[in-house]
Amino acid sequence: MFEQYNKVQKAVLETTLQIIIRKELQATSMALIAKESKVSTGSIYHYFSSKEEIINELYTAIVAYNGQFVQEGLNREGTIRERFIWGWERVIETSRQYPEGFQFIEQYSFSPYIYEEVKQKAYNGGWCAPMNKLYADAMEQGLFREMDPKLLVQMHYGSMVYMVKSYLQGNSDLTEAGIRQAIEVCWQGAIRE
Amino acid sequence: MFEQYNKVQKAVLETTLQIIIRKELQATSMALIAKESKVSTGSIYHYFSSKEEIINELYTAIVAYNGQFVQEGLNREGTIRERFIWGWERVIETSRQYPEGFQFIEQYSFSPYIYEEVKQKAYNGGWCAPMNKLYADAMEQGLFREMDPKLLVQMHYGSMVYMVKSYLQGNSDLTEAGIRQAIEVCWQGAIRE
Amino acid sequence: MFEQYNKVQKAVLETTLQIIIRKELQATSMALIAKESKVSTGSIYHYFSSKEEIINELYTAIVAYNGQFVQEGLNREGTIRERFIWGWERVIETSRQYPEGFQFIEQYSFSPYIYEEVKQKAYNGGWCAPMNKLYADAMEQGLFREMDPKLLVQMHYGSMVYMVKSYLQGNSDLTEAGIRQAIEVCWQGAIRE
Amino acid sequence: MFEQYNKVQKAVLETTLQIIIRKELQATSMALIAKESKVSTGSIYHYFSSKEEIINELYTAIVAYNGQFVQEGLNREGTIRERFIWGWERVIETSRQYPEGFQFIEQYSFSPYIYEEVKQKAYNGGWCAPMNKLYADAMEQGLFREMDPKLLVQMHYGSMVYMVKSYLQGNSDLTEAGIRQAIEVCWQGAIRE
DNA sequence: TATGAATGAGGTTTCATTCAT
């Protein structure tokens, strides 16, 4: 997930993510990050200018990674329906591979701690734009109901997020069948009847 | 929203909510709450045992209020489709009436800062149980597709949450027509074909 | 010296002065000030917004005190010569009464740590203006040689400062007779021949 | 000014002087010295054993340089009056050639950061001893008033320092005529009438 | 009951110094 970083940065980012999910941003002190990542505070400040920067870098890296992964599904050759399924499957897959990353993005995408500029850049480099394009195409072809494609993408993303939350809280499983069903529910709600 | 509390408690809770949304939990100090609510720290500690308690009380109160409001819609006499619409309309309405309350719940429902016990109680006293019941009935009657009703409720809630997030971030409007359409999308995805 | 401050502020300012003279600004940590003044760091920050503010307040207070004291000498009814003597006697007297205050002003009047604005205010409220006036009068009456009165005042002040430095470093005494002689040296250098 | 040092040492000393005057000893970090002198911290520590040593070396070097320069004036063949003038002219000249050096000595000659031993050595190798000798001679010949020659030298030095301070703070010029006048003021105050 | 000054542990960050390369 943090392949583009050096060893120290990677250790810091990974540790920070674990602690934030386990304990809250509040309780995520630099001392604790240093201790658990086995990097001295001095070194952390050699690679990151502040705690805020660590958190924002974390946000950027996770969104970029997930964006890349989901786009690989979305951009494969296929029908709209196939690409719809591949795309959302990969969205859900990211949350299974890196549940902490998923939780982190969910909790902090609305937080003032993440700079507006970082959110903007993350959004632009993520999978939203290609997904929006897919929905817009589907609407143009008369396949999906006529509405703001971006809004429909958001609604479907919300559905996936809350399904995963249910799973992470232990209230439901996340089987292949369940995932297929959830995607089907979204598809069925989207198509023109 | 905080009718059951006395004047001091109300001032503290309202102020805390405003500050948390504006500045993050991190930056929400007792001193700032005291200053903006015009209640001395001493008095705050007379009515709340700790900062944690304020935040948890806030959570409880908002969920209870919203739960009450949504249930009034859900419990009216009507068909399943009518009650479905009334329920979700009211869910969205709460986010328009108290956007800070909505944001707070979204940001902190996953946070370890809110006690598990409080989350549980909030869930039980909220609108989820009646909504789950409505969905279960719809499935029993063959109206909705066969699946875990709680999961479908969560998915629909996620759709609503992300529609509202879009609106609160200024990326879309929240018109009567738009709300109706969103509810329709959910309905259409839910029914047995 | 710090009569206009409350007990806590006074303790902090007095302690800070002692430590700075003994150990350097560098080595004057808040922890040490807290320990020696027996005021907790929290309380210090209740009364002063930063370490910088303590130092600048110290500067302001000492200059104000000395300014008051010297002006009482300068403004007494008397001939120019008498007032010249009284004024400089009191300048030297301040350094005997509060050698730490004297040293502090000497060491930090040129430091970027003292805000320019504070230096300006201190200068205006101090004894320099009345002394300059006395010199200007003496020149107008043909008593002193014609030159920039402010510059001559500065030169004389420099003489006094270095005499006191000699004394504080243990290289000379500071007797009544010695002080009289020093003042006489200045007077003799100033008058028109 | 730092001719006796190698290239690296020279760069470090010069840079340190600039930063200290601009920013205070407090804010003069080794990292900043390394960056601005383009010498790595590792190399700095190869040539200096500590930060303290840099500062003390700086002090030593400046005083030695100025001492040499002033003594060249003092030791020329001439009357007491001529040598008096040449000496003080050169004192003032050093402050014009190296204002940072002048300021540094003024600010730190009283500081505990400079080792007592360094101050002593600097004093002995500087221009004070020959100047004291000149004054003692003048007194012996009945030219100057009878008093401690060292004290009178200090007083005159103080006058020069404060004249230069006035100039460096932009409160007065430092013309040839002005310098001559200042020296004349000192001379006139010193002679037996 | 109400206040807000006082506390001090613990937060983020800096920085002199070391040492592997």
Added chain:
DNA sequence: GATGAATGAAACCTCATTCAT
């Protein structure tokens, strides 16, 4: 000899909480 990443003690400052008034 030269580099600069790494260290961690210690700097400044904040803040939840207490308690005398």
